[in-house]
Structure formats: structure tokens, C-alpha cells
Amino acid sequence: MKKTIITNNLLVHDKYNEKMGIIYLEEFSYLDILKFVRDKIHKGHKLLTHPLSGSIKPNETPFKSVAISTKKGILDLQSLEIIQECIITTEKFIKVKKTPNWTKEILEDFSLIDFSVIDGAIQSMEQFYYR
Amino acid sequence: MHLELGKIKITDIQFGDLTKVEAGVLYVNKQELIDLIMEDDHIKGVSVELARPGEEVRITPVKDVIEPRVKVEGPGGIFPGVLNKVTTVGSGRTHVLSGAAVVTCGKIVGFQEGIIDMTGPGADYTPFSKLNNVCLVIEATEGLNQYEYEAAARMAGLKAASYLGQIGKDIQPDEIKVYETKPLLEQAVEYPNLPKVGYVYMLQTQGLLHDTYVYGVDAKKIVPTILYPTEIMDGAILSGNCVSACDKNTTYHHLNNPIIHDLYERHGKDINFMGIIITNENVYLADKERSSNWTAKFTKYLGLDGAIISQEGFGNPDTDLIMNCKKIEDEGVKTVIVTDEYAGRDGASQSLADADPKADAVVTGGNANEVIVLPPMKKVIGTLDYIDKIAGGFDGSLRPDGSIEAEIQVITGATNELGFNKMSAITY
Numbered sequence: 001m002k003k004t005i006i007t008n009n010l011l012v013h014d015k016y017n018e019k020m021g022i023i024y025l026e027e028f029s030y031l032d033i034l035k036f037v038r039d040k041i042h043k044g045h046k047l048l049t050h051p052l053s054g055s056i057k058p059n060e061t062p063f064k065s066v067a068i069s070t071k072k073g074i075l076d077l078q079s080l081e082i083i084q085e086c087i088i089t090t091e092k093f094i095k096v097k098k099t100p101n102w103t104k105e106i107l108e109d110f111s112l113i114d115f116s117v118i119d120g121a122i123q124s125m126e127q128f129y130y131r
Numbered sequence: 132m133h134l135e136l137g138k139i140k141i142t143d144i145q146f147g148d149l150t151k152v153e154a155g156v157l158y159v160n161k162q163e164l165i166d167l168i169m170e171d172d173h174i175k176g177v178s179v180e181l182a183r184p185g186e187e188v189r190i191t192p193v194k195d196v197i198e199p200r201v202k203v204e205g206p207g208g209i210f211p212g213v214l215n216k217v218t219t220v221g222s223g224r225t226h227v228l229s230g231a232a233v234v235t236c237g238k239i240v241g242f243q244e245g246i247i248d249m250t251g252p253g254a255d256y257t258p259f260s261k262l263n264n265v266c267l268v269i270e271a272t273e274g275l276n277q278y279e280y281e282a283a284a285r286m287a288g289l290k291a292a293s294y295l296g297q298i299g300k301d302i303q304p305d306e307i308k309v310y311e312t313k314p315l316l317e318q319a320v321e322y323p324n325l326p327k328v329g330y331v332y333m334l335q336t337q338g339l340l341h342d343t344y345v346y347g348v349d350a351k352k353i354v355p356t357i358l359y360p361t362e363i364m365d366g367a368i369l370s371g372n373c374v375s376a377c378d379k380n381t382t383y384h385h386l387n388n389p390i391i392h393d394l395y396e397r398h399g400k401d402i403n404f405m406g407i408i409i410t411n412e413n414v415y416l417a418d419k420e421r422s423s424n425w426t427a428k429f430t431k432y433l434g435l436d437g438a439i440i441s442q443e444g445f446g447n448p449d450t451d452l453i454m455n456c457k458k459i460e461d462e463g464v465k466t467v468i469v470t471d472e473y474a475g476r477d478g479a480s481q482s483l484a485d486a487d488p489k490a491d492a493v494v495t496g497g498n499a500n501e502v503i504v505l506p507p508m509k510k511v512i513g514t515l516d517y518i519d520k521i522a523g524g525f526d527g528s529l530r531p532d533g534s535i536e537a538e539i540q541v542i543t544g545a546t547n548e549l550g551f552n553k554m555s556a557i558t559y
Contacts, residue, residue, distance in 0.1 A: 052446030052484055053414040054337055055375035060242065067415075082416075082450060082485075089446065089473075089484040096476060096500065106241035112277060113240070113374075116339035120351060121414035 003048055003125065006040070007065035008033055011115045016122070021070050030099070031090050033064040038083045044072035047079035049121045051086040054113060058090040059099050062107070063114035067121060132222045133311040134361035137203070137304030141230035144181050144263035150298055157231050157295070159265060167294055168267060173283035176270040180512045182234070184261050186249045187509035193245035193543045194235040194281075194373050196259050196383040197288045199228040199296035200366065210366040212347025213286075214293050220365035221358075226299040232262045232383055233295065235288035236513040237269040239280045239340070245376035245543045246505070246535075253505040256545040258552065259383070266512045267291055278339055285371055288382070310395055312359050312406055319434060322403040326436040329405045330360075330390055331426050331455055335372045335379065335443040336411040342371035343380075343443075345409060351418075355410040355425040357433075360391045363407070375445050377499045377545040378471045384544070389551050390439055390469065405433050410455070412448040419451050427458035441469040442548045445499075449484040460489040471496035471546035476538070496547050497554030499540040507533030 004021035007013060013024040025036065034051055041047060048067040052058070068079075102110070140155055147158030161179050168177040182188045200209045205223015208215030234247065247259045254260035269287055271280040312318060319327065334343040336351035343350045345358075345368055358367060368385040391407070398404040408429045410422045430438050438459055442452040449470070456466050468490055472482035478498050515529060528537045539545040544552060 048416055049414045050416060050419070050447035050450055052449075055335065055341060055372075055379070055444040055446065057375075057445065085484050086446075088481065092473070092475060092480050103241065109240035109242060109277065113339050113341075116278075117337050117341065117414055120338040121418075124351070124413060124415040124418055 001048065002070040003067045004070045005065055005067050005118065006033060006037055009063040009065050009111050009114050011111045012065045012118055015115065030058050030062055030064045031087070031094060033066065034083060034087050034090055037066050037068060038087060040068055041076065041079045041083055044075060045069050046073070046076045047082055048125070049118065051083055052089060053121070054117045056110070056113060057093055059093040059097050061110040061114060062099050063110050065114055065118040067118065132359040132361050133309070134222055134364060135224040136308045136310065136364060137224060137226045138229040138306045138308070139226060139299050139302050140305045141228050141263055144183060144231060144265065146181065150295065152228070152298055152302055157228060157263060159295070164291060164294060167290055168287045171283055171286065173272055173275055173279055174269055174287065175272040177287065178268045180266045180268070182249050182264040182266055182512060184249060184263070188249040188512060189508040190234055190236060190247040190264065190266055190512045191245060191515065192236055192238065192243035192513055193247055193376065194237055194239070194284050195288050195370055196381040196543065197233045197292035198383050198386050199231055199233065199292045199299065200386065201226050201296040201300045202365065203300055207365065209293055209296060210289050210369060213344065213369060214289055217346050219362065220367060221362035225365055226302065226304060228295060228299050230263055231295065232259060232264050233288050233292045234259065234264045234266045235269060235284050236266060237271070237280065237284045238514065239277055239284065239373065244541055246541050247543050248505055248508060251506050252503060253542055256539055256542045256552065258544055265291065265295065268513050281340060281371065281373065289369070310361050310364070312361065312404065315405070315433065318403065318405055322399055325401060325403040327405050327434055328394065328402040328437045328439070329430060329433055329435045330394060330407045331438050331440040331459070332407050332409045333440065333442050333448060333451060333455070334368065334409060334411055335448070337414050340373040344369045344371060350411050351413050353411060355408055355422050355429060357429065358407045358409055360395065360407050363388060363391060368409070372443070375540065376543045377540040378444060378496065378548050380443050380547070380549060381544065384547060384549055384551050387551070388549055390441055390549055394439070405435060412444065412451045414447065419454055423451060423454035423458050426455050427462050430459050430464045431462040435464050437465040439467050439469065445473060446484055453485040453487050453490060456490045457487050467492040467494060469494045469548055469550055471548050472498045473500055474498045476500050476502055494550060496550060496552055497545065499538060499546045501539045503537065503539050505535040
């Protein structure tokens with residue numbers, strides 16, 4: 001299935017920009033990315049990776065990368081259910097404590113982990129055929 | 132598969148000229164251990180320190196905890212596919228330095244987590260405060276990336292545990308426990324009138340600092356498979372999971388999995404414990420679908436009446452857990468799920484990121500958002516620089532007097548999803 005990556009992580013953008021569809025949303029927060037993905041799902045795109053990937057909490061890391069189908073079809077209810085639960089969970093965390101203003105070094109680590117997590121998923125998607 | 136597990140009780144730990152066990156005291160030749168760790172040229176330095184139960188010591192940031200073990204009889208060696216050949220383990224005899232552990236610490240990334248307090252209120256939340264710990268604070272060589280540093284720290288811990296485990300080879304254990312699981316058809320007829328119960332063991336598998344290894348294989352690349360429970364006691368499953376300290380499974384947890392332990396306790400009494408299905412928790416949703424289809428397929432294939440399912444980690448594994456639960460229930464196999472909760476500081480919010488009416492039998496390891504104040508300790512092994520930068524910590528977590536106010540998710544093993552802790556909740 002042809003995929004599009006939605007990300008606010010420059011490292012993910014730079015690594016995949018020429019290989020696949022990327023929507024890079026530099027100014028978006030973690031929660032903004034999830035809401036953007038939700039809107040895409042409403043339009044008929046399918047969720048390909050889990051939006052709460054990684055064990056790093058949504059109020060810790062500012063970075064989020066999610067893969068969705070490039071093609072639109074009818075509304076996929078499972079995708080919608082998952083993204084809605086993820087938004088509720090993220091809001092729950094942010095309500096208690098906002099994401100801190102991290103140093104540049106720590107941001108780089110979070111960026112690398114977000115990249116590693118989506119990269120593993122992409123490798124898994126492409127192990128049979130590459131698109 | 133038949134395994135004798137001989138426990139050599141360790142009640143104290145000391146540095147000494149010779150690495151040995153004498154009258155329950157583990158003596159460690161510090162220099163010999165340092166030389167072993169320094170064989171890896173990825174490591175610039177290692178400091179070896181001891182921490183005993185009740186001491187005013189805080190260990191942080193903890194990466195892994197490993198119990199020293201050695202194969203005495205039977206095929207293979209401890210940690211197959213990593214430190215030893217990929218021989219199938221789990222039979223014969225294994226000796227354990229019970230009451231001792233190796234704890235690895237290192238600043239692999241800038242944000243950190245994982246606290247073990249050896250005394251005080253935090254000590255009650257981690258099983259590792261009850262152990263005699265050999266702590267390795269590992270410093271990487273310049274220019275090493277995070278992947279290489281994590282791998283070097285992981286390997287150092289395994290090597291140290293194996294080095295210490297070796298000295299138990301010729302010691303008469305204080306206690307010998309025997310565990311046996313027979314091949315499927317034999318096991319099924321051994322207790323024909325007891326319900327056949329299996330264990331679906333979910334492993335964290337998502338990338339850097341989020342991985343688990345099975346016989347040396349990165350478990351995100353496996354499809355679910357069947358293991359004898361005793362293979363796990365010989366180190367078939369290793370942790371490379373350094374994130375979410377409270378609910379990650381350290382290697383120690385894998386070696387001493389309490390679900391396996393308790394299923395064996397009831398084996399032949401009120402259940403017939405048939406074996407283990409291991410599965411992963413991948414990011415790609417199709418992987419989640421495939422793996423949960425396969426766990427369900429295996430529960431049916433094994434003829435199970437019931438299955439215990441344990442989760443590892445936060446967030447998206449909730450989806451794997453519920454997928455496993457639903458699909459296994461749909462096969463007519465009853466399930467109990469084991470998880471923990473992020474229910475907000477007052478415990479009133481929804482606990483999991485996924486749910487289903489079929490998940491009607493749940494064991495919880497506790498609420499990771501619960502707030503705790505950890506008093507200052509006289510000694511810190513590792514570093515406190517990062518306490519403001521840990522999961523569940525927040526700006527000002529580290530107070531001027533050295534005390535820490537944070538959520539219990541900072542404590543290694545606090546809400547462990549194998550139930551290796553004291554917390555739970557019961558509803559009727």
C-alpha cells in the first residue's frame with residue numbers, strides 16, 4: 001500500500017523526502033500531528049502505523065511521525081477508533097504536564113528515537129516489495 | 132523439557148581479591164570485572180559499585196538488571212545466541228546467584244529514567260531494592276552513536292552477569308526447584324481433566340531503546356512462536372528496552388517471570404500449563420494484525436482453554452493487548468490480561484489507550500501516574516543530572532536537598548506488567 005508519512009520531525013523528512021510522500025509540518029506539536037492524521041482519516045485515508053508508537057510519553061517527546069495510506073477510500077472505522085483513543089490519551093498527559101522546553105541535545109535524541117520507531121515500521125512495510 | 136533450577140542464596144556482597152561465594156557472601160574482584168567490561172573498545176570507562184538492601188543509595192539512570200546464572204548440565208549456555216551458541220536451552224540444570232544482580236547505568240540519551248532506591252519509600256516500589264547489586268556505570272567512547280552505546284551497555288551487563296554466574300557452577304545450591312513441560316501431546320494427556328492454560332508473552336519491539344531479543348534475534352522481526360517456559364529461565368529472552376522504567380521488563384524480569392512461576396505452581400493441581408506463545412508489539416498496524424492473528428491461531432492449535440496475556444510498555448501495546456484478547460476470546464479461549472495504568476494523578480482517567488468488553492478479566496500492576504516524593508540519599512550511583520528529564524519527572528523534580536518529586540513511572544519496575552511488584556487493584 002502506497003504510504004504518506006505525516007511528521008514534525010526534520011530527521012524523518014530529510015531521510016524519506018525523496019523516497020516517499022511526506023507531509024512535513026514543522027510547527028505542529030505532537031497533538032497537532034495526531035489531529036491532522038485524524039482529519040486525514042475522516043477523508044478516507046487509512047492508518048498504517050500506531051500513532052502512540054514508542055513508550056516515550058506524549059508529554060515528553062515533541063516529535064511524532066505517523067504513516068497513512070496515500071489513497072483515499074471509504075472511512076476506515078478501525079483507524080478512526082485508534083486515532084481518537086490516541087488523541088484522548090495524549091490530551092490526558094498534556095493536561096497534567098506540558099512538554100518541557102528541552103535542550104537541543106535532548107531534542108536530537110527524541111528526534112532520533114522517533115525516526116528509529118517509524119523507520120522500523122517502514123522497513124517492515126517494504127520487506128516484500130518497495131514502493 | 133526438564134530443568135532443575137538451583138538457587139544459591141546471596142545475602143551480602145563485598146569486593147575481594149577473588150570472585151567467589153562464601154557463606155552466602157558474593158565477593159567480587161573489581162579489577163577483573165572492569166578488565167572484562169573494558170575489552171569492548173566502545174567503552175571508555177566503567178565504574179563498578181555495590182549497593183545493598185537498606186543502604187542509603189540511589190541508582191540512576193538504570194538501563195537493565197540481570198541475574199547471574201550459569202548452565203551446569205544440559206545443552207547450551209546462558210543467553211543463547213548472544214553470549215553462547217544458539218543451542219536450544221531450558222533443560223538440564225542451571226544455577227542462580229539468587230539475591231544478587233548486575234545493574235547497568237549509562238547516559239545513552241539526554242533524557243533519562245530508571246531509579247532504584249535501596250531504602251525509603253521508593254524502595255517499596257522496586258523489587259531490585261531487595262537485591263545485592265553490582266552496579267556498572269558505563270561511559271561510552273567519544274563519537275559513539277546511541278545505537279552503539281546502547282548495544283555496548285547491554286552487552287557489558289550480560290558479560291558481567293555471566294562472569295558472576297560462572298562462580299556458581301560448582302557450588303551446592305541452597306534450594307533446587309524442578310520445572311517440566313512435556314511435548315504438546317504428552318502434556319495434554321498428563322492432566323486430561325485439568326483446564327489447559329497457556330501464556331501469551333508480549334515483548335516490546337519498536338526500535339532504538341525499545342527492543343527485545345529472542346535467542347539473539349530482534350523480536351520485531353519474528354512471527355509469534357512457541358517456547359518451553361524453561362527456555363526463558365536460561366536467558367532465551369533479553370531486554371534491550373530502556374524506556375518507560377516502571378513497566379519495561381528487564382532481563383531479570385524475563386529470567387524470573389512471575390507469571391511463568393505461578394503457572395508452574397498450579398501446574399498439575401488446578402491447571403495444565405501447556406507452554407508459552409511469544410509475540411511482539413510492532414509499530415506497523417499490519418504487523419500487529421498478523422501477530423495477534425497468530426497468537427489466536429496458536430491458542431486454538433494448542434487446544435487451550437485459557438490464556439494469560441501480559442503486555443510490556445505504554446500506549447500502542449494497549450492495542451496489541453486488546454487485539455490479542457479479542458481474537459483469542461473469539462477462538463473460544465478465555466483470557467486474563469495483565470497490564471498497568473496511566474490513569475492520571477488522581478487515578479480517575481481512562482487507564483488504557485484501548486479497550487474492549489471481552490477484556491473483562493484484568494490484572495493491573497498499578498497506576499504509573501501516582502506521585503511520590505523520594506527523600507535524598509547519601510550516595511548516588513550513576514548521576515542525578517537527568518532527574519528533571521525523565522518520564523514522570525517535571526521541572527523542579529530534583530529539589531535542592533536532593534529529594535525528588537515525580538510520578539512512580541520513574542522507578543524501575545514500579546508497575547511491572549508481569550506483576551513483579553506489590554501493587555494491584557481488585558474490583559468485584
